Amino acid sequence: MKFTTILSTLAAATLVSAGVVHDFQSSVSNRVVPGGYIIEYEPNVTHTDSHNRLKAHEVEYKVRNEYNIFNGAAITVKSNHDGQSLASIPGVKNVWPIAVYSLPKSEKSKTKGTDPEVISGHQLTGVDVLHKSYKLTGKGIKIGVIDSGIDYKHPAFAAKGATAGCFGKNCRVTHGWDFVGDDYTGFDFDELNPDADPMDCAGHGTHVAGIIGGNALNIQVSPKPPQPFVGVAPEVTFGAYRVFGCDGSTGSDVVIAAMERAFKDGMDVINMSIEGGSGYKLTPEAVLGEKLIARGMAIAAAAGDNGDGGVWMVSDIGLGDSSSSVASFDATYGRYHGFKYGAVSRPYSSSTAYGQPIDLTPRAIVPIFDENGDLSDGCDSTVYDGIDVTNKIVLVLGDSSRCDAYARGENILDTGAAGILVQTTPYGIASLNGYPDVPMGAIEFQAGEDIIATYKKAPQTTVSFSKTEGDFYVEGGGSPSPFSSFGLDGDLRSKPDLGAPGGNILSTYPLAKGGYTVLSGTSMASPYIAGSHALYMEAKKSKPHGDVIRKAMKNTATISKSYKSKAFASAAKQGSGLVNVLNAILTTTSISPDHIDLLDTTHFKKSVKIQIKNTGKHTQTYTLSHTPADALNSYPDNTFPLSTPIVETDYATVKFSSTKVKIAAGKTVTVTLTFTEPKKGVSSQFPIYSGFVVATPSTKGGIPVHVPYTGMKGDVAKVPIMDRDENIPNIPGGNTGDSFPAMLALGGPDGVSRVSPGFSFRIANPISSKKSKDDSDYTPAVAIRLGSHTPDMTIRVFNASNGKFEGFLYGDNRGAFGMSGRNPTLFDGIPDVTVWLWNGQVVKAESASAKPKLLSSGTYTIVVAAQKKLSKGVYPADFEIYDLGSYHMTIV
Known part of the structure; x- marks a missing residue:
């Protein structure tokens, strides 16, 4: 990597206008790489030109990646330059902070049905017929898996006649690259340790690849699959592009580098089962994706697993006009531990933090009710007051609008309860993170209703738990998965595009992790669509552009109903429906x-x-x-x-x-x-x-x-943009150096609280060489929670004495304006809030050329203003406005 210090002066160059900076694009709090930016150049600007112009503007930076088709670069800025100053450099078209993406936390279980086709869901999509009657296998088609790598030694990826897979020529995995190394977590550039070996140590990518094209029908070596299965296109050729380490996240700069590499390697299809945020389509991945599809590729991307967060939450990874955003449908059967209550056996899924079946000792169940008689969500510890739950199992509702399983587990610690069952809403079996050492299991919604009915008739009834796993028909099987994210996007565009099997999917896993497992998520649905593209290409003996194949699949998908519903599920949930690859081809x-x-x-x-x-x-x-x-x-x-x-x-x-x-x-x-x-x-x-x-x-x-x-x-x-139900926006106060996570904005630990108008802040001068930092220094922060998208999320500062507009709040090395997706309902178990620390500076205009200015000591009014969707952006008429009041700022 090259380190560049800028010493020269501006070279002669004239370009028409400044670029656009997209500061607020990420919807998840603080999920950007500090000082990291992706820059897209104007079409006529070369990499050499761009470096000369960065030098001329005295930008000190490290090059992280350079891109050819995208025509840009990712850099880490070491000097006092932000996104606005980078976008003001001639030749720069767009600037984005480097977003940090996570591997989705897919649910683990062990699933099998009565035959391999039930496991894969192929009988729902026509793929079983394409395999048996048309002998389609995806042979000759190349699919790039941008993920955590692939365990290419797995026997399910072995070439014909071999007992183990391999990497390179004459192997199933012919191409690949590790962009990151084992220790990379997504934030620290110095963690990167790329090499030529894309071996998977996390597991996610191997599972994805198995859905696309694994073949575990005749494996005799150990470990053997729990049941034979075959992927959608069992003879495709793979490219493995590793963008995740063994744990943690990845940066958007690495993802677009992998996309370009996949194109260079000749991949026909790219699959990206990556957890993005809610947003608009103008992301680096979407910009590059449209260019790649125009060059003949196809792109499948996960729609996201935020179905418990309501509308507007479809992931931005698949928002390109021509890419396929893929929703999930549940498989029909699942293999779970069971419990018996009232002479009926039902499945449950243990929390990942506990990791073991609940204690097998028969115990009583106690449903916990709110004052209105409804089943409580267990988010308040006071609901247990006066109720004897000692050595009993409590039942609570799994609504995630206020808290997650971690909080529910923590709340029963001092009650004497032996464990907790969580009723999944609206149906299915949820994946619970849980609380360590607290026995916890998710159960189906109807199971919860039946327990309540039995309890009211015979409260002494006890529950018993099975020693082994069994096969169960899964509530909601064949319907859109509850966890699959709802659309629409920020421009009211129809996303997701279509659905595929993604709930309870048996597939390959790294040999070091057991070889096979079952996961659920849109991460599992997206590779199903990628494999379907391969079958389509093979059948047509051609390689149409991705948007052409997408249209065929959307036109012929099976329009599906919600679980136990007589009506068809919303297109904002299922897209065009469950893919039917046979019909798309015929x-x-x-x-x-x-x-x-x-x-x-x-x-x-x-x-x-x-x-x-x-x-x-x-x-x-x-x-x-x-x-x-x-x-x-x-x-x-x-x-x-x-x-x-x-x-x-x-x-x-x-x-x-x-x-x-x-x-x-x-x-x-x-x-x-x-x-x-x-x-x-x-x-x-x-x-x-x-x-x-x-x-x-x-x-x-x-x-x-x-x-x-x-x-x-x-x-x-x-449509409400800012969440007013939680008393947000607000200003939490705290000592300089506090990280201000979301919990602080909602009334966090002792010593940190909301401040009222009139409060006096003492701010350390951010541009002084003699900065004051002691216990009397306070950093103001503005906490915002968006319930829907906005084309322009701004924080404005006015002089309290005369109402003069001073500028847009400047903090975290960026100005407080730009388009934004909505906040998720929860982040790490608590309501998600975006918090902006303010260092006393403002920028005068929403412009790349605007420079930060330090205000003098005085009293200022802070106004949060979000532009209304599909409006022209005229202030204040086209904005939702919230006046936080006036505060005195002393700059020291």
Whole structure:
């Protein structure tokens, strides 16, 4: 890596305008690399040009990565330069902080059904037929796995005739690179130790690769699979691009380096099962992804596992216009430890912190109720007051809107309870992090309801736990997974795109970790789509661009219902539906575009044209129809979206310019759709409605095709952006040097509390060589929690005496403005809050050329203002504004 100190003067160069800095893009608190930036250059700027211009502006930096297709670089800045100053340099187009992504915390269990096809879900997607009848295996197709590496020695990745896998020529894993090394955690640049060996020590990447193309049907060597299974495309060639160490996170700079390497190595498809944040589509990965897809690649990305966080939470990794954002569907069967209560056996999943089945001693169960008679979530220790739970198992509700399993476990420590069962909402079996040494298990929702009913009739009934695991039909099997994230994105675009099996998936694992395991997550659904691309390419004997394949898969996906529902699940949850690869390959019809964004009432797209193309050899007549889906109400009387949206029957109506169309072979017909918004939905509650427009061919056995639509009733400019339910925004006070995690903003430990207007802060001068740092120095901070996206999240500072605008708050080496996704409901078990430390400086304008200015001592008013979605951004009319009041600042 090259270290550069800038000494020269500005070279002669003239470019039209300054670049754009995207400071607020990440939705997860403080999840950026300090001093780390990704820079995209203008198309006519070379790497040499850029280095000369950085030198000319006296930027001191280390080069982390340089990119060719993306045309940019990732750097760590050592001098006093921030994103604004970098974006002001001629030739710079965009600047992003380096975001930190995590490997999703997928649920572990052991799953098997009655045969291999039940395990994989292939019978739900047509892949079983493609394997057996069409002999498709993905041979000749290359898939790049950008993840934690691959255990290429695993026998499930062995070439034909071999008993073990290998890496290199004549192997299944032919290409790869380790970008990070074992010790990399995502933040420290000095941890990087790249080499040519992409061996997996974390496990996630090997599991992903097994779903794509593992083959464990005839393995005789140890360890043997718990049950034979085969991946979607068992003869694909792999590229293993390791961007995670053995533990921890990774930086977005490493991810885009891996994307470019995969393209250079000739990969046809890239899979990215990476945990991103809620946001907008303008991320470095999306920018590069669109360029790669235009060059012939396909990209599949996980939609995210924040289904318990409500709407607007689809991951930004897959938000590109042409990439596939993949939702998860649950498998049908699972293998779990069981318990018996009231003569009925049911499954449960132990918490990861406890790691063992609950004590087998028969005990009584005590459901814990709130004052209103509803099952308590167990987030307040006071709910146990006056209740004898000694040596008993308590039952609580698993709603995650207020706390997680860690807090629930901590709350029973002093009660004498023997353990805790957590009822999963809305259905399925949740993955619990748990609390060490507290026996804890997740159970299905209906199991919780049955326990309560039995308890009310016979409270003396005891529960017994099984010694061994057994097979259980999984609540919600074949339906969208509860953990799969809801859309829409910040521009009201339809995401996710489609779904695939991702709940309870048996696949490969590193040999050092046992060889096989079952995980759940959109991380498991995304590689299913990547493997499906390989089968499609093999069947067509060509390699269409990713957006072409995505359209075929979306057009022919199986529109699915929610668990125990008579209505179809929202397109904001399932996208176009559960992929049917067989139909995608066999169809002779397509609909364009592959989704319809109706936006909100104010910007309502009443009339939309679609094109139906007959790619078959004969004239075909199609009947057009409308299939409505669930509407999602997230704002009945709150400012932060409900963790589980209220499902309503608010249906739009669709009129067709013609309900039947006759299309000759090879021809296209345009049909005009006229939409009417739902009548039942309450505009002030902003329900997201959706449905599907279907074209059914008249020929017997013809494959229907469809396109999903989504819209929001009400004015999106009135959707609450800032969470006011938790008394946020606010200003917590604390000594200089405090890290101000989210908990402090919500009334944290002793000595740190919210401060009221009029409070006097004593701030150490950030630009003085003689900084004052003692117990009397206080650093003001602004705590913000966003419940939905905003194109421009700003913190503004005004002179309290005359109301003059002084500038945008400047802190953490960046100005407080820019687009932002919403905050997750919880982060590390507590409500997620973004906290901005303020060092007394401001920047005058939302401009890359704006320089920070230190204010003099005085009294200032702090105003948090978030631009309303789809607005022009005129202040103050187009902003949601919260005045925090006036505070005295003494700069010392």
